[in-house]
Each structure stands twice: as C-alpha cells, then as structure tokens.
Amino acid sequence: MTAEYLLRRIGVFFLVIWGAATFNFILPRIADVNPIEERMSQLASRGAVTSGNTEAMIKHFEKRFGLDKPLLEQYVRYIWNFARFDFGFSIAFFPTQVRSVISQALPWTLVLVTMSSLIYMFLGMALGALVAWPGASRAFKLLFPPIMALSAIPYYLVGIALIHFFAFQLEWFPLGGGYTVGSSPGWDFDFYLDAAKHAILPALSIILVSIGFSAIGMRGMMVTTQGEDYMLLAEAKGAKSWRLFAWYGVRNAMLPQITSFALTLGHVVSGVILVEVVFGYPGIGTMLLQSIRNFDYTLLYGIVYLVILSIALATLILDLIYPRLDPRITYAPRS
Amino acid sequence: MTTAQPESQGSMLDTTIEHQEGSGFVRSLLAPFRWMRAYPTLWAGLFLLAFMVLFGIVGSQFVDPELARAGTVEIDLSPGQTVEYRVKGEDRSAFSVLGTDSQGRDVWAVTMLGTPLTIYVGFLAALIGMTIGTVLGFIGGFYGGIVDNFFKSFADMLITVPVLMILVVVAVTLKSSIDVTQQALIISAFVWMWPLRTIRAQVLSMRERAYISVAQISGANTLEVIFLEMLPNLLPFLAASLATAVATAMLTTIGMDALGLGPQNQPTLGNTIYWALFYSAPFRGIWWWWTPPVLALALVFGSLYLITAGLDPLANPRLRRQG
Amino acid sequence: MSAETHANTGHSVALDVNDLGVSYFTSSGEIKAADGVSFSILPGKRMGLVGESGSGKTTTALALMRLIKPPGCITKGSAVIDGIDLLSLSEEEMRTAKLSQIALVPQGAMNSLNPVAKVKNQIIDGLRDHDAQHSASQYRELVTELLDKVGLNRQVGDMYPHELSGGMKQRVTIAIAISMGPKVIIADEPTSALDVVVQRQIMETLAELQDELGAAILLIGHDIGLMAQFVDTLGVMYAGKLVETGTLRQLLREPKHPYTQMLIDSLPSLERKDRKRGDLRGIPGTAPSLYALPSGCPFHPRCPQAMEICPSEEPLLKVVNDDHAANQGEQQAACLLY
Numbered sequence: 001m002t003a004e005y006l007l008r009r010i011g012v013f014f015l016v017i018w019g020a021a022t023f024n025f026i027l028p029r030i031a032d033v034n035p036i037e038e039r040m041s042q043l044a045s046r047g048a049v050t051s052g053n054t055e056a057m058i059k060h061f062e063k064r065f066g067l068d069k070p071l072l073e074q075y076v077r078y079i080w081n082f083a084r085f086d087f088g089f090s091i092a093f094f095p096t097q098v099r100s101v102i103s104q105a106l107p108w109t110l111v112l113v114t115m116s117s118l119i120y121m122f123l124g125m126a127l128g129a130l131v132a133w134p135g136a137s138r139a140f141k142l143l144f145p146p147i148m149a150l151s152a153i154p155y156y157l158v159g160i161a162l163i164h165f166f167a168f169q170l171e172w173f174p175l176g177g178g179y180t181v182g183s184s185p186g187w188d189f190d191f192y193l194d195a196a197k198h199a200i201l202p203a204l205s206i207i208l209v210s211i212g213f214s215a216i217g218m219r220g221m222m223v224t225t226q227g228e229d230y231m232l233l234a235e236a237k238g239a240k241s242w243r244l245f246a247w248y249g250v251r252n253a254m255l256p257q258i259t260s261f262a263l264t265l266g267h268v269v270s271g272v273i274l275v276e277v278v279f280g281y282p283g284i285g286t287m288l289l290q291s292i293r294n295f296d297y298t299l300l301y302g303i304v305y306l307v308i309l310s311i312a313l314a315t316l317i318l319d320l321i322y323p324r325l326d327p328r329i330t331y332a333p334r335s
Numbered sequence: 336m337t338t339a340q341p342e343s344q345g346s347m348l349d350t351t352i353e354h355q356e357g358s359g360f361v362r363s364l365l366a367p368f369r370w371m372r373a374y375p376t377l378w379a380g381l382f383l384l385a386f387m388v389l390f391g392i393v394g395s396q397f398v399d400p401e402l403a404r405a406g407t408v409e410i411d412l413s414p415g416q417t418v419e420y421r422v423k424g425e426d427r428s429a430f431s432v433l434g435t436d437s438q439g440r441d442v443w444a445v446t447m448l449g450t451p452l453t454i455y456v457g458f459l460a461a462l463i464g465m466t467i468g469t470v471l472g473f474i475g476g477f478y479g480g481i482v483d484n485f486f487k488s489f490a491d492m493l494i495t496v497p498v499l500m501i502l503v504v505v506a507v508t509l510k511s512s513i514d515v516t517q518q519a520l521i522i523s524a525f526v527w528m529w530p531l532r533t534i535r536a537q538v539l540s541m542r543e544r545a546y547i548s549v550a551q552i553s554g555a556n557t558l559e560v561i562f563l564e565m566l567p568n569l570l571p572f573l574a575a576s577l578a579t580a581v582a583t584a585m586l587t588t589i590g591m592d593a594l595g596l597g598p599q600n601q602p603t604l605g606n607t608i609y610w611a612l613f614y615s616a617p618f619r620g621i622w623w624w625w626t627p628p629v630l631a632l633a634l635v636f637g638s639l640y641l642i643t644a645g646l647d648p649l650a651n652p653r654l655r656r657q658g
Numbered sequence: 659m660s661a662e663t664h665a666n667t668g669h670s671v672a673l674d675v676n677d678l679g680v681s682y683f684t685s686s687g688e689i690k691a692a693d694g695v696s697f698s699i700l701p702g703k704r705m706g707l708v709g710e711s712g713s714g715k716t717t718t719a720l721a722l723m724r725l726i727k728p729p730g731c732i733t734k735g736s737a738v739i740d741g742i743d744l745l746s747l748s749e750e751e752m753r754t755a756k757l758s759q760i761a762l763v764p765q766g767a768m769n770s771l772n773p774v775a776k777v778k779n780q781i782i783d784g785l786r787d788h789d790a791q792h793s794a795s796q797y798r799e800l801v802t803e804l805l806d807k808v809g810l811n812r813q814v815g816d817m818y819p820h821e822l823s824g825g826m827k828q829r830v831t832i833a834i835a836i837s838m839g840p841k842v843i844i845a846d847e848p849t850s851a852l853d854v855v856v857q858r859q860i861m862e863t864l865a866e867l868q869d870e871l872g873a874a875i876l877l878i879g880h881d882i883g884l885m886a887q888f889v890d891t892l893g894v895m896y897a898g899k900l901v902e903t904g905t906l907r908q909l910l911r912e913p914k915h916p917y918t919q920m921l922i923d924s925l926p927s928l929e930r931k932d933r934k935r936g937d938l939r940g941i942p943g944t945a946p947s948l949y950a951l952p953s954g955c956p957f958h959p960r961c962p963q964a965m966e967i968c969p970s971e972e973p974l975l976k977v978v979n980d981d982h983a984a985n986q987g988e989q990q991a992a993c994l995l996y
C-alpha cells in the first residue's frame with residue numbers, strides 16, 4: 001500500500017461527510033418540508049407559541065437559509081456552514097446555537113463510547129484468545145457460551161434488564177441520568193465519582209453484549225495462529241508459554257480484530273445512542289431523542305452530521321494507525 | 336476432475352453421515368434427522384424461530400385486539416388478574432396473564448400481536464435487501480467494471496455509517512406516519528451492503544475455480560451458470576447472509592421504534608419498548624411491561640444467531656475441521 | 659555427566675534415538691507416523707534422512723523436539739543427548755533443552771518468522787527465555803555476531819520478515835538455531851522452497867557453522883543429490899519406518915534394501931557435476947496409506963524382490979554389511995532378504 005492509498009482513504013472520509021451534509025440538505029427539499037413552518041405548526045398545536053421568539057426565529061432562519069436565493073447558492077452556503085460546524089440555532093432552544101447544545105452532550109457520549117469500546121475489545125480479545133489457548137483454564141471455556149448468548153441481544157435491551165435488577169431492585173446504582181440531579185457539573189473528584197457511578201450500568205450493557213463479538217473473532221484467529229509455522233519455530237526456540245501466547249499468538253490474532261472493530265463502529269454508536277435513551281444519559285442519544293420529540297430539525301441534522309463525521313474520523317484514524325501495528329502494511333512507497 | 340467441484344462440496348457435507356446404515360429409501364426419509372444430528376445449532380435456531388413465528392401468529396388469534404389499544408383496560412395492573420373493559424358499550428372481561436401497562440393496554444395482547452409484526456418487518460426488509468445485494472453481487476462478481484466498482488465502494492462506505500442516524504433523519508423529515516410495510520421498505524435500503532460483499536466475494540472465488548469456465552465453454556449461458564451451477568453452491572452463504580440481514584433489519588426497526596419513529600398505532604415490540612421507556616417502566620419497577628417484548632426479541636435474535644452460527648460450518652467447510 | 663557411548667563402536671554419540679514411535683489418533687484410526695525409528699549421530703557428523711512425502715520425516719524431527727501436537731503423541735522410545743533422554747524430560751526441562759541442546763531449522767521457512775516482530779527480537783526471544791542474562795548492548799552485539807555468522811548484514815536485525823527474501827529468512831532461522839550452540843541441529847528440508855543457487859549457499863553456511871560448533875546435524879530432505887554432497891551418513895524412511903541406514907558411501911555404492919536400491923537407481927549419475935536433481939518422488943507405485951499399512955514388510959506391494967514370506971513377516975533393522983573395516987561403520991537394513 002502506498003501514499004496513493006492514503007490519499008484515497010482521506011478522500012473517502014471527505015466523501016462520507018460531504019455525503020452526510022448533502023443528504024441533510026436535499027432531504028427536506030425533496031420532501032418539500034419547511035422546518036420552520038413545521039415547527040411553528042407543531043408549537044401552535046400545543047398552544048405554546050410565544051410571538052416574540054417566533055418572529056425572531058422566522059426572520060433568522062429565512063435569512064440563514066436564504067430560501068429566496070437560487071438552489072445552488074443555498075447549497076454552497078449550507079455545505080460551507082456545515083464544514084465550519086455552524087449548524088445555526090436550535091429551533092427548540094432558540095436562541096442557543098446547535099453547536100453549543102451538542103458540545104454539552106458530546107463529551108458524555110465520547111467518554112462512554114471510548115471507555116466501553118476499549119474495555120470490551122480488551123476483555124473480548126482476552127477471552128477469545130484464552131478460550132483458544134490449550135494451556136488456559138477451563139473456566140474460560142465455560143464463560144464463553146453465556147457471553148455468546150448475550151451477544152445476540154441489542155445493548156439497550158440488556159440495559160433495561162440491568163436497570164431493573166441493579167438500580168431498581170438492588171439499588172446499587174442510581175436510576176439513570178449522567179450525574180445526580182442538583183449537583184452542578186464541576187470538575188472535581190466528587191463529580192467524577194458520581195458520574196462514574198452513573199456510567200457503570202450503561203457501559204456494562206454495551207460491554208456485556210459486545211465482548212462476544214470480539215471474542216468469537218479472536219478465538220478463530222487464535223486457532224489459526226497456532227497452526228502457523230512461526231508458532232512452531234517459536235516453540236522450537238523454547239520460548240516461555242506466556243511469550244508464545246502474547247507475542248506470537250495474540251499479537252498476530254488481534255490485527256483483524258482492529259479492522260472488524262472499525263467496520264462495526266457505526267453499529268456500536270447506533271447502539272450506544274439507544275442505551276443513552278434507555279438510561280436518560282445526558283449524551284448525544286438523549287439529545288437526539290429530544291430533537292425528535294421537539295421536531296428540532298437543526299439540532300437533529302447537526303447531531304446526525306457530527307455522529308457520521310466522528311465515526312468516519314475514527315475509522316480513518318484506525319486505518320492510519322494500522323500500519324503501526326502491522327509492519328506488512330505501509331502507506332509510504334518502499335525505499 | 337474440474338467439473339467435480341459441486342459434487343465434492345456436496346459430499347463434504349455428507350461425510351459425517353456416510354457410515355450410517357439402512358436402505359436408500361429409509362435413508363432419504365431420515366435424512367433431515369441426520370442433518371439435525373450433524374447441525375444441532377442450525378436446527379435449534381430454526382426451531383426456535385419457527386416457534387416464535389407460530390407463537391405470535393397462532394397466539395394472536397386468541398387475543399382480543401381491543402386489548403392492545405391504549406385506554407382499554409385499567410392501568411399498571413400486575414400480572415395474573417382479571418380485567419373488565421367496555422368495547423362499544425359491550426362489557427367484556429379477560430384474564431390478564433402479564434398485567435397491563437400505564438396506557439391501559441394488556442401486555443400479553445401487545446406482545447402477541449407485536450411479535451409477528453416485528454419479525455415481519457425484519458424479514459421483509461431483509462428479503463428485499465438481500466435481493467438487491469445478491470443481484471448487485473452477481474453483476475459485480477461477473478462483469479466487474481465501473482458499475483461493480485461503484486456499488487462496491489458505495490457499500491463499503493455505507494457499512495461504516497450508522498444507518499440508524501440516516502433513518503432517523505428520513506423518518507423525522509418525512510414525518511408522515513408510516514406503517515410496518517413502509518418501514519420495512521425504508522430499512523431495506525440499508526441492508527443490502529453485507530450480502531453484496533459476501534456474494535460478490537463468493538462469485539469471484541467461484542469464477543476463479545475452473546468449473547464455472549468449463550460450464551461456460553460447454554455452451555451454457557450466463558443465467559444457466561448462475562442458477563444451475565452457482566446458486567446451489569451459494570445456498571449456505573445466502574442463508575447465512577439472510578439470517579444476518581434479518582437480525583440487522585430487526586435491530587434497525589426496533590431502534591427506530593424505540594426512538595418513537597416506528598409505525599404509529601401498531602403494537603410492534605419496538606413501540607412497546609418505546610412506551611415502556613416513555614413511562615419510565617424500568618425505573619418504576621413495572622417489569623411486566625418491558626420483560627415480555629425484551630424476552631421475545633432476545634429469543635428471536637437468539638434464534639437468528641444460532642442459525643448463522645449453525646450455517647457457518649456449511650458456508651466455510653474449512654472451519655469444520657477445528658470442531 | 660558421562661557421555662553416552664555408541665553400543666558397537668565405542669565412539670561417543672551426540673544423539674542416540676532408540677525405538678521412537680509417534681502416532682496420530684484420528685477419527686478413522688491410529689496412524690503410526692513413526693514406528694520403531696532408531697539411529698545415532700556422532701558429534702560433528704551430518705546424517706541425512708530421506709523418504710517420500712508422508713514417510714514420517716517431519717514427524718521424527720518434531721518428536722525429537724517434543725513438538726508433536728494432538729491428535730499426535732509420542733508413544734515410545736528415547737532420544738538421548740549427553741546421557742539425558744529428551745523424551746522423558748519434564749515440559750520445563752525440555753523447554754530449556756531446546757536451543758541449548760537441540761535446535762530446529764523448520765520446514766517452510768517462508769512463514770517461520772513472526773510477521774510482526776523485527777528479526778533481532780526474534781533472535782533474542784529464545785535467548786531471553788533461557789535465562790541468559792544479557793544487557794541490551796550485549797544482546798545487540800550477539801545479534802550482530804549471529805547475523806554475521808549466517809552471512810547477513812547487521813541491518814537485517816532491524817528489518818521485518820516481509821522485507822527479507824526466502825534465503826535470508828532461512829538464514830535467520832539458522833541464526834536462531836545456532837544462537838545457543840546446541841549439540842544437535844535438526845534441519846527439516848531447509849532449502850525446499852529456495853532456488854538451486856541459494857540452496858547450495860544455505861547448505862554450505864549450515865555445514866560451516868555446524869563444523870564450527872562441532873554439533874551433529876540431522877538433515878531432512880527429498881533431494882538425495884543435494885544431500886549427498888553434505889552428509890556423512892544416510893537414513894531412508896518408508897511408511898514411518900527406518901528401512902536402511904549406513905554411511906553415504908555404503909548406501910550409494912551398495913544399497914541393500916530394495917527400496918533404497920530403487921531410489922539410488924532412479925538418480926541420474928551422482929558423480930557427474932551436470933546431473934539433474936534427483937528426486938525421491940520418481941519411484942513407481944504409490945506410497946501406502948498409513949491407515950492401512952500392508953502387512954509384513956510394508957514395502958512388499960511395490961518390491962520387485964518380494965518373497966513369499968514378505969507379506970507375513972515384518973523385517974527388523976539389522977546389520978547387513980560384512981565390512982569390518984574399523985572406520986566404515988555399520989550398514990543396517992530392514993529387509994527379509996538379509
């Protein structure tokens with residue numbers, strides 16, 4: 001693989017986010033929906049129109065979208081705004097910027113996704129590797145079937161059950177949310193501890209389900225590495241068994257897991273969004289649900305665009321660091 | 336020798352049973368059962384799925400659909416009580432096995448009617464998506480070229496995108512209420528990618544193998560090659576792809592439902608979950624509301640998982656040796 | 659520790675293999691992939707082991723390294739180095755004996771190196787796990803020295819396997835094999851995937867290093883022609899059994915076992931420099947299935963000299979040469995003709 005691949009890969013990234021932005025632009029227009037009017041009628045039907053706000057809003061949006069301008073100009077302006085992460089005002093929280101609404105929610109989701117992914121990847125690969133390793137304890141083999149059974153169920157359904165048993169009945173964990181209501185989100189230890197307590201069950205529902213995914217792939221690869229010639233030579237060298245396991249087995253078997261993680265990331269994030277909805281976790285997912293319920297189109301489009309962008313970016317980064325893990329792949333031309 | 340490929344694959348499947356005794360007739364009668372012994376996971380999955388479908392279809396004949404309508408019965412009743420309700424001035428009563436929800440619906444009725452609905456959406460979306468993916472996969476694998484390149488790249492891109500997000504935008508923007516069939520149609524637009532990849536790769540690898548070209552040289556036309564030579568060999572892959580596609584489609588449909596974007600006024604399992612969440616059932620300890628749909632879904636997903644896992648040794652005979 | 663002495667000649671031997679048996683227990687029955695294999699190699703000597711594909715050469719090599727994996731297992735025999743029977747060592751003792759007593763240059767060097775580790779680390783790996791307490795710079799020096807010995811540039815240490823040619827990879831595996839100065843080196847078809855020129859170079863390197871170490875070598879291969887130029891003694895395997903052993907000269911000049919005779923006859927004149935490569939696979943008839951070995955002498959269905967008793971009586975290895983010259987060594991064959 002060469003620099004050409006690198007360029008193509010980055011090209012794909014931009015293509016994806018351009019596609020996402022364009023999709024957001026085109027869809028309301030072909031569906032012939034005017035977000036503002038929709039929203040107004042929605043508010044009117046609830047008898048909740050506050051005239052001052054409404055006029056300012058309508059004025060602002062007409063100007064912003066330049067609905068009187070030619071389509072091409074609207075489009076260019078739209079893409080340019082999205083490229084700068086300028087999604088305008090939230091309809092529901094006018095006059096708050098969509099960007100600032102999202103930036104409150106984003107860290108919660110980012111931390112939840114990253115931590116759970118790291119943990120499940122680690123545990124799953126460890127379990128898969130140990131199940132396939134002849135020297136390992138039988139206990140891992142016993143652990144495998146229940147983990148695999150869990151992997152068939154969507155995260156958030158497991159989440160509901162976790163809430164019932166561990167938050168409602170046993171009261172070990174708080175009933176949803178991201179932090180204790182009333183405590184102001186500050187950056188001190190108590191707040192972190194509180195947030196961690198709230199995060200455990202959501203994270204657990206993601207982890208418990210996902211371990212199976214990475215474990216089964218890892219098990220297969222680990223079986224393969226044991227048949228490889230390099231494993232035989234390593235054994236002939238008299239290498240200690242932990243070295244055989246870690247440096248010859250796991251080190252090689254983990255490479256495809258990283259690729260398949262990149263491929264399933266979109267799936268994982270969709271799941272996490274629903275987990276947040278179940279737990280009322282103050283991240284992107286709950287924000288998304290609110291925007292759906294409020295018909296807050298600007299917020300919704302902003303969220304969807306950012307989620308797609310984040311995943312595309314994460315996939316790109318994984319692709320770019322992959323050669324660091326597998327020396328056989330290099331994006332630079334050979335010297 | 337080269338044309339023997341399809342047979343050799345067939346015989347590979349039979350190796351486990353070739354030591355069995357018995358006349359040809361008895362053998363053929365017993366064949367499915369021997370298969371069952373050879374592929375217990377696959378059969379367990381198929382039985383479980385069939386059970387869930389029958390459970391819903393047969394079961395729903397015995398429930399009063401009125402019970403699945405909001406406001407029919409008293410709310411938040413725990414399981415095992417008799418409920419009295421009025422439909423158009425007529426007094427009725429029913430035994431509420433699973434209790435009632437906070438909107439005055441009977442949970443048993445909702446689950447019975449919802450299970451087949453959700454499976455229906457999953458299968459319809461998956462079948463359409465599979466058809467698109469398979470056709471594109473065959474075209475791509477056979478002819479290559481720009482069209483193949485385009486769809487392959489498009490599929491690769493779409494696979495990394497969180498499909499649920501796109502569907503949310505579509506559903507919210509269109510806003511008009513949809514029914515289960517329309518929902519399945521929308522979802523089907525996003526489940527063709529994996530089948531395309533799988534089938535395309537298989538077609539390519541089969542083209543490499545000699546027997547396809549032998550068939551082509553011997554004057555068979557492309558369609559004959561596809562239907563007589565390739566499809567039979569691809570069956571395990573197609574079946575495994577279908578099971579995966581159904582699971583993906585169901586995951587997507589209940590995801591949309593759970594965000595409140597599902598078909599309105601239809602008691603799909605996802606909608607039940609949406610309302611259970613809307614009324615904070617898990618936090619209020621109304622377990623009988625969310626447990627039945629969650630359990631039904633877990634069983635359906637479990638059955639699909641078993642089917643996929645059970646088909647794996649058929650689709651990838653290489654793995655059989657590790658058994 | 660007293661050195662093991664050879665039963666007949668009184669020389670000390672480097673490796674003494676006795677009645678080695680390895681079976682694979684598959685669903686369709688037991689495969690005796692090596693059965694009653696006995697031979698010995700003197701220090702500094704090179705023994706060749708030839709035989710058709712599937713005759714049990716690799717199995718024998720792996721058994722000596724104790725690397726037979728389920729469904730296979732070593733069923734009987736001993737393999738003695740320095741008075742110690744490798745086959746009765748504990749796992750941990752055997753692990754330390756690898757590389758320091760006995761080392762393997764594996765078949766299929768193309769994939770024998772870990773694709774994700776640098777060459778130098780793969781050389782050091784083995785040393786580290788033998789409690790060789792070296793500093794980082796000592797290791798670096800050692801790697802350079804070893805690479806130099808096998809004719810590789812020191813920069814190779816910092817390269818990854820995919821950056822090396824097949825011959826270079828095989829040199830690395832040789833460097834690993836000699837890294838702790840073992841008494842016995844087993845080389846399983848060390849050159850089978852390489853082109854002819856490289857084959858010779860590699861063999862020469864291997865022979866040189868072995869001379870330097872004074873180690874004994876067991877060289878496994880198909881190509882008697884190539885092997886003839888390097889080995890002192892030769893063993894011929896057929897269907898899991900050693901059917902003839904002796905010095906190279908004895909086997910080439912006066913092969914006793916009909917199978918060996920056919921092998922030698924099938925070779926283009928060995929003495930000539932421009933000969934073609936002699937390959938074992940040119941013998942008429944097919945190798946027997948190990949699931950259903952012919953009774954008696956397993957070679958009888960293909961043997962031109964088969965006698966009436968051959969299908970019923972199993973021949974054992976016995977001394978067949980009447981040459982009592984002291985430096986000739988004995989020649990043994992498992993054939994009822996003798």
Ligand SMILES: Nc1ncnc2c1ncn2[C@@H]1O[C@H](COP(=O)(O)OP(=O)(O)OP(=O)(O)O)[C@@H](O)[C@H]1O
Binds near residue numbers: 682
């Ligand atoms: N893991 C295994 N399971 C079952 N049988 C095996 C296994 N490994 C080897 N065998 C059998 O043992 C016999 C000897 O194999 P071995 O690899 O020792 O032959 P070889 O002489 O090295 O052949 P080659 O020249 O092809 O390397 C073969 O018949 C093979 O089928």
Ligand code: SF4
Binds near residue numbers: 958962968992
């Ligand atoms: S024992 Fe008989 S069959 Fe076997 S090699 Fe000798 S002569 Fe031939």
Ligand SMILES: [Mg+2]
Binds near residue numbers: 715
């Ligand atoms: Mg071999």
